[in-house]
Amino acid sequence: MSNYYQNKFDDLKLKYEISEAINDICNLYLDNKPKKLEKYKKTNQFWYFIKNIKFIEHMDNHILTLSLIKGIKEQYIFSNDFLELIFQKDKEILIQAIKYSKIFLKSSEENFINIKNFYLSKNIYLDFFKATDILDNKYNILKNKVNNEIIRLKSFAYFDLIFYMSLYTMKQTNKYYTLTEYENTGDILTKILHDRLKEPDKKRSDYKFEESGIRIVDLLSKNKYNDGLQKLETIINIYKELYLFENTTIVTFCFDDNFQFEIINEELNLKVIDINKYKKCIPPPKQAQEVNEHRRPLAAPVPAALPS
Known part of the structure; x- marks a missing residue:
């Protein structure tokens, strides 16, 4: 033919x-x-x-x-x-x-x-595929809970987005993470997504990153979340300048070569290769104190490397 x-x-x-x-x-x-x-x-x-x-x-x-x-x-x-x-x-x-x-x-x-x-x-890529196994297991558990507990899929706020990003935020794949914590994380990620989609194809030079970072930190600070979300807050605070979305395509730090992950005690952990790359995104101590004057303290900064 x-x-x-x-x-x-x-x-x-x-x-x-x-x-x-x-x-x-x-x-x-x-x-x-x-x-x-x-x-x-x-x-x-x-x-x-x-x-x-x-x-x-x-x-x-x-x-x-x-x-x-x-x-x-x-x-x-x-x-x-x-x-x-x-x-x-x-x-x-x-x-x-x-x-x-x-x-x-x-x-x-x-x-x-x-x-x-x-x-x-x-x-090769053994840890990557071990990570996909963990994610797949968590994904199926949550889907079963949605079906069995008659929870609206929409309430997860872009259900797939949680996993799409958590491949590299990693803390969200903790096997002890609860259904409610996943839902709260999804709500936050959705608001971040909406914030970034107000204008299509944003360019770094055209976007008010400091204001965006403050809004995200403020959003997280209004709620009493556990360590998993505190870590997510820290990552966002460091990486706020590089959360970019092109139209409806998610272009996050998931695909940045400066971020890797490793498995420690059967859990996924974020590893930042060169923290200096994001120094300009982190406000100086005095400014950080003013920004967070009425907020709970941020989690500790993400280390440059985690012990293997």
Whole structure:
């Protein structure tokens, strides 16, 4: 059967460099603009075309990641041979695709199982996949409580957002964290999200970060929350300048290379690699005292590194 993407590529490569032609084809797949492309989804023509070993090396990493995310959502099953090609190009691409697609919350899906087993067989990213196990377990427990206790899913205030962010805030994955604490955390994260979505595509230079940080701290300070939320408050206070959202896409510190996580005593903990990167976000002692004059003390600053 004729392949639409192959035919399109054959035309483009006569006019452009191979890499440019390939990335144009990927953008065509991502855009979904021509209505006639809908019928090619079922036959997976794009992936049959792209699996050619000669093409992967020419693809832009970001475009490839976006394509993988879309493929995951369309439930196209990637073979181990294809995973190997992507891994050889850049071992981080598949990890990013897992994060952004949130497939780690659907651990029974074949793609997640294949990717997880692929990485485990190479003995890398072990902590990452252990973290996804913890999150998946907590996610299912909470979902069961929602069903069994007839709690509105909406009351969790962007239920998935909690897990999307908690992959790196980490304290929220504590196995002793209660249902109410998750709900309160979700309310806070939702208000933060709404605050950041008042204007689309905010730029750092156009946003009043200090006022935003104070509002967030004030929001947290009005309630008597436990250590988990105090730690979240500290992280937000340090990271307030970099909480950016582009339209409805969450672009948080979840994907900042300066943040990592580690597992200590079966719990996930945040690790800041270089705290100096955020010094400009932290007010001087006198200013901090004035800002928090009528508020409870902040939790201790997040350490530059946690003991392994």
